[in-house]
Amino acid sequence: MSIFGLRFNLANDIPILVIAVLIICLVFAWSRHLQIRPGRKQNALEWLVDFTNNVVDSNLTGEEERKPAKLFGFVVFLFIIVSNEIGLFFQITSNGESYFRSPTASAVVTMTLAMMVLAYSHYVGVKKHGIKRYLKSFVEPFALFLPINLIDDFASFLTLSLRLYGNIYAGEVLIHLISSLAFGVKGMTYITLPFALILMLIWQVFSLFIGAVQTYVFLNLSMVYIDRKANE
DSSP, rough: EETTTTTTTTTHHHHHHHHHHHHHHHHHHHHOOOOSOHHHHHHHHHHHHHHHHHHHHHHOOHHHHHHHHHHHHHHHHHHHHHHHHHHHOEEEEETEEEEEEEEGHHHHHHHHHHHHHHHHHHHHHHHHHHHHHHHHHGGGGOTTHHHHHHHHEEEEEEHHHHHHHHHHHHHHHOOOOOOHHSSSSTOHHHHHHHHHHHHHHHHHHHHHHHHHHHHHHOOOOHHHHHHHTTOO
């Protein structure tokens, strides 16, 4: 889609907007009327906060970096896990154009998330060591290490983004193939449809697990990269 010469990918933009609104409404609803003896909603929110906080605490060694990283980790975790799972239940395609899917099934989105993580890790490094000392770490112990350190940063960016993208994209492709199987053979729908539904159910349950695992891996690696930059 193009507006005023700018191109927009609706398959990314629409679900990202929906997910952002959904998460804001969910957290707002669960955090209202907080009580000493929490109900189910408050318990769920507190569990999510404790979970992400534990991931941050287990990977970041500096107390100074932990507090801001906890909020960052919580937001990243919520966005990615909802993005990973939403495409398993809602996909909208018309005339070959996709309008709704998992945003993390797009390499552009996962690369943007990875770039945010690396930008934040560089910010933490500069804040802790100062710009001069931090830049000097790229040429230590010798100036010849500069290209190696730059390649290492680029490799971190690629692995963080492509691991998430590959797993979610592959899952959605397989769901599409299973859906095609249901009506792919003329005159055999009464056989292929039940078989496809069973496969779809099994794969969706498995994909839910994969989506959660990949979110956990992304968050852990993000905190590892941040801690490494803070301690260079």
